[in-house]
Amino acid sequence: MRLSVRSVQNQGIPTASMADIAFLLIIFFMVTINFEVDKTQVFLPKTQIREEIPKKAAYISITESGQIRVSGGEEISVPVHPEDVLSFAADVVARDPQKQFVLKADKSVPYRYVDGVIDSLKQAKASVIYLLSEQETVDSGAEGG
Amino acid sequence: MKLKRGSVNDEIPTASMADIAFLLIIYFMVTTTFAATRGIDFSLPQEDNSSLVDKEESVLIEIQPGGVLLVDNKPLPLDGVLEYLKPKLERNPMKPVIIRANEMTEYGYMVSVFDELRQAPEKIGLEVKNVSIPTQREINMFWY
Structure with missing residues (x-):
């Protein structure tokens, strides 16, 4: 009896589609990349309620020591004196009355710093503030603060 | 004399395309920062629809340094605030709630506290619709 010759199998890993996959990944990262306008390092308070913050919102960050940085939403944040927050906010609201503001404050900062910023935003007739927070988990909720 | 012409490859070399692509992927993976883009929204009163909140008719939540809560001058734990508010909100769904934090808190x-009030619909089935966070300047101007 004559046996048929076994077909020779290619043992190499097919890499023809590697470049396609790589470019798809690049497109994914390019679309989803989020350029932070404010890179201030703070420990955010944790909350259970968290709404999505609109893109291009203006940022006001307050560090634990009370230093304030501001950004109109498109440029990198710059440090300002607390008394200048009102003029910054008024300028932003004058350009766009519906502009949302994001307050990115350290959870340990004394409230008087936050109070001053909120007061400036109220005087500038800002409409909405988002208090930036992290997701609270069951464990972190038990820790408190 | 016979000259020999070298043949020119007229295809674009794509052998290094995958290498370049993977370098770009590594760049994006390293530089991508997963920014916190969520928070609690808080609508500020606009001049035309704001009204002074009557202190006597409202629930005052004072936050002392260290997180001690005084609700209508009575100490309460954070998870007891909504239970305290529930009967008042049942009687008056627009019951004003004032949050006043000490400057050193x-x-x-x-x-x-604000997060706890926003969780009212899930915890007590009622919404705290009228929350005020007066600033120190407003307290100095309007508190009586």
């Missing part, structure tokens, strides 16, 4: 405690 850590900001995180104020956010915790």
